[in-house]
Amino acid sequence: MVDEKIQVENVEHVVYDSPEKEIVEFRGSDALLEAAQKDPPKIFSKRMLQLYIICLIPFLCSTMNGYDGSLLSSLLLLKPFNDTFGATTVGIKAGLISAMYQIGGVATIPFLGPVNDTFGRRFGMFFGCLIVVIGTVVQATSKNINQLMGGRFVLGFGVSFATAAAPIYAIEISHPSYRAAITGSYNTLYCWGSILATVVLFCTQNIPNNRAWIIPTYVQMVCPGLVVIFSMFLPESPRWLYCNGKQEKAKEILTYYHGEGNPENAFITLQIREFEEQLELDGTDKRWWDYRALFRDRASIYRLCCNLVYSCFGQLSNGGISYFVGAFYHSAGITSNRTIFSYNLGTGFLSFILALIGAQVIQQIGRRKVILGSLVGMTLFWALVTICVARFDASGEKTTAWAQAGIAFYILFGVVYGKLRCCLFRQVYILTKTQPSRLLLCKHFILMKSFHTK
Numbered sequence: 254m255v256d257e258k259i260q261v262e263n264v265e266h267v268v269y270d271s272p273e274k275e276i277v278e279f280r281g282s283d284a285l286l287e288a289a290q291k292d293p294p295k296i297f298s299k300r301m302l303q304l305y306i307i308c309l310i311p312f313l314c315s316t317m318n319g320y321d322g323s324l325l326s327s328l329l330l331l332k333p334f335n336d337t338f339g340a341t342t343v344g345i346k347a348g349l350i351s352a353m354y355q356i357g358g359v360a361t362i363p364f365l366g367p368v369n370d371t372f373g374r375r376f377g378m379f380f381g382c383l384i385v386v387i388g389t390v391v392q393a394t395s396k397n398i399n400q401l402m403g404g405r406f407v408l409g410f411g412v413s414f415a416t417a418a419a420p421i422y423a424i425e426i427s428h429p430s431y432r433a434a435i436t437g438s439y440n441t442l443y444c445w446g447s448i449l450a451t452v453v454l455f456c457t458q459n460i461p462n463n464r465a466w467i468i469p470t471y472v473q474m475v476c477p478g479l480v481v482i483f484s485m486f487l488p489e490s491p492r493w494l495y496c497n498g499k500q501e502k503a504k505e506i507l508t509y510y511h512g513e514g515n516p517e518n519a520f521i522t523l524q525i526r527e528f529e530e531q532l533e534l535d536g537t538d539k540r541w542w543d544y545r546a547l548f549r550d551r552a553s554i555y556r557l558c559c560n561l562v563y564s565c566f567g568q569l570s571n572g573g574i575s576y577f578v579g580a581f582y583h584s585a586g587i588t589s590n591r592t593i594f595s596y597n598l599g600t601g602f603l604s605f606i607l608a609l610i611g612a613q614v615i616q617q618i619g620r621r622k623v624i625l626g627s628l629v630g631m632t633l634f635w636a637l638v639t640i641c642v643a644r645f646d647a648s649g650e651k652t653t654a655w656a657q658a659g660i661a662f663y664i665l666f667g668v669v670y671g672k673l674r675c676c677l678f679r680q681v682y683i684l685t686k687t688q689p690s691r692l693l694l695c696k697h698f699i700l701m702k703s704f705h706t707k
Contacts, residue, residue, distance in 0.1 A: 285429060288519035294430045295513065304510050307426060308435055310483050311378060312442045313476040314419035317385060317412050319446025320473055322575035323597060325351060327454045327469075330579045330590050334466040338398045342580040346398060351576045353402040357388075357409025365417045373493050374425070377418025379484040382477035384411025389474035393467050408473075415477065425490040428511050429520055437612035444605035446476070447575075451598045458590050495528040503528070563624070581663065584642055585656040596660065600667040607668055627669055634666035 295301060328334045329342045340346035369377040388411055392404030420439050427435045453469040460468075488506045495503035504516065504525065512518030547557050582593045611623055641659030648655060 284523055288523050289430055291519040292512075292515070294428055294520070296431070298513060300510055300513060301428065304426070304428060305435075307487055307510075308423050310480055310487055311419035311423045312439055313480050314378060314382065314415040315439050315442035316446030316449065316476045317415065317473075319443035319448075319601075320450045320476070321354060321408070321412070321446075323447040323450035323601070324454070324469055324473060325354075326576050326578045327450065327590075327594065327597070328466050329577075330593065331458065331465050333461070333463050337463060337466075338395075338401055340398065342577065342583060347577065350398070350402060350405060353405040354409035354412075357406040357411075358413040360406075361410055361413040361417075365414065368414065369418050369421070370493075373497075374418045374422035374490045375484050375487055378415050378422065378480055381411045381414025381416070381418065382480040382484070384408075385415065385477040386474045386481060387411070389470065389477075392473075393470040411477070415480065419480075422487075422490055425492045426488065426510070429524065433616040434613055437615050438609065441605055441608040441612055444601050444608060448598060448601040448605070449476075451594050451601060455591075455594050455598070458594065491524070492528060495525070581642075582660070585645060585659050586653070587656070587660065596664065600664050603664070603668040604670065630669040631666055634662045634669060637662040638666060 329340060329347055335341055338346065338350070340350055368380065372380075385408055388404050388406075388408030390404075391407055392401060395401040395404055420436065423439050424432060424436045449472070450469060453472050457465050457468050459465075488510070489502075491503040491506045494500075494506070504521070507521050507524060508514060508516045508518070511524070512521045515521075546553060548554055578597065579593060582588075582596070587593060587596075615623055638659050641655045641662060645653055645655035645659060
């Protein structure tokens, strides 16, 4: 029996929830190291390259929030949009238009877990992105603010479905040896969504009619449209297949992509053993309505709190601010749309570079250090932004050094926030012997969405 257990190293702590069993939390695994030594993965093999291409499809889902944030903040600066809907960079209409996207996301709370756990990760991505395409069309054809808000509600509803399924799919389809780097790169595509929106608006900002905002709005469905087209051609998550009675299909996918065609590959054996341990649990993961596992023991409650706190940190940092960045620049004396778009574009590129670097080194540095370092940097830079803008406002001048300094610190704030994106919050749930790690991800994500209202 002892030989069948997965040995671990770098043990952080052990939580005893009963005299008979224990939960061992770890960062590294002797079993994983042994598998890598026995069957070294080939990072540039044909099948590994195919796996990287497969991961690009769920990565496209990460662009949607980034695109929407830059799109709306920029649309509020355009005169044709202002004239059509009566919304500017500040005011109740701007707040309502922004909030409907988040309200649509919160409305998915009862459905995320059941859909993703019942129909699979591919269907979750497909269904969510299909709803996004529909919402985009409704939004782009809007003639009044009520239709616009309805379109944004539908948009937010679909984005939540897609972004619940996509990162879990990326985690479960990735090769174990490169899972940290690949999944850590998922949120970096948020920056590419922001960059794409800014580039499109650069090209349309001088159009004197409604096409100035209609064109970039339609472009919003490019990435989700690609997911709709290709998602159902992807292999399903082997973990989901195995845990839903399709063991042979799961082994076939693992053998092809993780074992280089060898069914006896050590990585295949390791993952199958993990799946089988999951199937031996008490059954709470099989009942979509049963959330007792979230509060089953001290370790479960601790992980839940980590998820909720981290979600709050993320949403109260840069997410909501990005929708009203135009108002921020105006308060600092910058009124040229072209200049604002230039700043947004530069911030997007710098954020992406730093986030990508963070994703590649996070395994060596550790997620907690990256999170804490990013939060300290963001706190410092935002405090400096507040001071500079306040001093500029008090000076009564249109252009001062205080305004330029405030903008510089805001850009640095956004760049540091980009580093935070490489810490995929779903990985706060490490593998444990008695916890259904993957199926609980959807359930925890549901609760996280409650804090996703900017």
